Every structure is written in C-alpha cells, then in structure tokens.
Amino acid sequence: MDVATVFREHGAFVHRILRRLGVHPADVDDALQEVFVVVHRRLPEFDRDASMRPWVYGISVRVASRARRRRWSSREVGAEEAPEPIDPTTPMDSVAAKQASEVLSVILDQIDDEKRAVYVLHELEELSVPEVAKVLGCPVQTAYSRLRAAQVAVADAVRRYRMREGI
Structure with missing residues (x-):
C-alpha cells in the first residue's frame, strides 16, 4: 500500500478528526499534510496485519496536539475560531x-x-x-x-x- 492509497481511503477521516481534536480551521490543511508526511515516512514500519485506521488516527492525535500548541503559543485567536457549519x-x-x-x-x-x-x-x-x-x-x-x-x-x-x- 502506498501513501496515495492511504490518503484516498483515510483523508476525509483525518480531516474530520483534526477538526474534532481542536485544530483551528485555518490550520487543518497544514495538519492534514503533516499527518500524511508522517504516514509516508513511517509506512514501511507499519504492520500490514494491523488495521490502518487506528494507526493513522494515532498519528493524527499527535499532529493535532502539536498544531493546537503552535496556535496557542502564537496566541492567534480571532473570529474564525468557530467551527465550520454542517450542511443539513x-x-x-x-x-x-x-x-x-x-x-x-x-x-x-x-x-x-x-x-x-x-x-x-x-x-x-x-x-x-x-x-x-x-x-x-x-x-x-x-x-x-x-x-x-x-x-x-x-x-x-x-x-x-x-x-x-x-x-
């Protein structure tokens, strides 16, 4: 399995989870890219018998934590803090x-x-x-x-x- 396949199968999930884990909307795309850079780097170490989703989620949790810390340390807060609306x-x-x-x-x-x-x-x-x-x-x-x-x-x-x- 290559990183492009992992992205196609899990990209939407990672995007959603980054938002749910508190990544600022302006930072989500960068965090998403960071997750898949890590996936690309660590894919050879991945146990092919294990489920991909929990592994990708674990990477997402760590990336989200770093993104929130970066945002917090830079004190960039503004009106765009509200989550993106859902389309019911x-x-x-x-x-x-x-x-x-x-x-x-x-x-x-x-x-x-x-x-x-x-x-x-x-x-x-x-x-x-x-x-x-x-x-x-x-x-x-x-x-x-x-x-x-x-x-x-x-x-x-x-x-x-x-x-x-x-x-």
Whole structure:
C-alpha cells in the first residue's frame, strides 16, 4: 500500500478528526499534510496485519496536539475560531447544528488532550475502548478511566451550559 492509497481511503477521516481534536480551521490543511508526511515516512514500519485506521488516527492525535500548541503559543485567536457549519437539509437544522457544533467544540477545548482524544475516538468516531487504547498506546484500563473522566467533564459542561442558557 502506498501513501496515495492511504490518503484516498483515510483523508476525509483525518480531516474530520483534526477538526474534532481542536485544530483551528485555518490550520487543518497544514495538519492534514503533516499527518500524511508522517504516514509516508513511517509506512514501511507499519504492520500490514494491523488495521490502518487506528494507526493513522494515532498519528493524527499527535499532529493535532502539536498544531493546537503552535496556535496557542502564537496566541492567534480571532473570529474564525468557530467551527465550520454542517450542511443539513433545512435552515433551522443548519442553525441548530452550527450551535451544537460550536458548543461541543468549546466543551472539548476544556478537556485535557489525553481525555479529549479518548472521548473523540470512542464517542464521536465510535472506536471500541480497546481500539482506542491501542491507537493511543495506553493500557485499556487507562483508556476506560480517561473516557469516564471525559464523559463526566462533558456532562458537567453541558449541564452548566443548559443552566446558563435556560434550556
């Protein structure tokens, strides 16, 4: 398998996951390129019997973390911080989806990187916890622990948001 095939099969997934992991919209294309540069460099080391998606995701997590640190250290914040809108079928759906996406993005930004990665992989990308542990290179129990802590943090943040908004 070559890097072009990996990109065709996993490029959209990596793009989506970089956004979900908090990479600024202006930085996503650069981060996507960085992921596939790493894939190209490390492809000869990849175990052909293993699943490609978790391996690519693990690389994406590390690249996303570096991209967020670079953005944070440069203190470049602006109006374009809001996530890109989702394209649902009606204008009302569009507004609701955009608001939900923005709220989730703000909530996930409050969770540390390790818990956020586990939460995104399990809850949003629907990987099993053992798969998450393998991707992140941590024990399964650690992944469960991080997932539970992230779920509590997200639930608390949603509860605070609803109280503040009167929902």
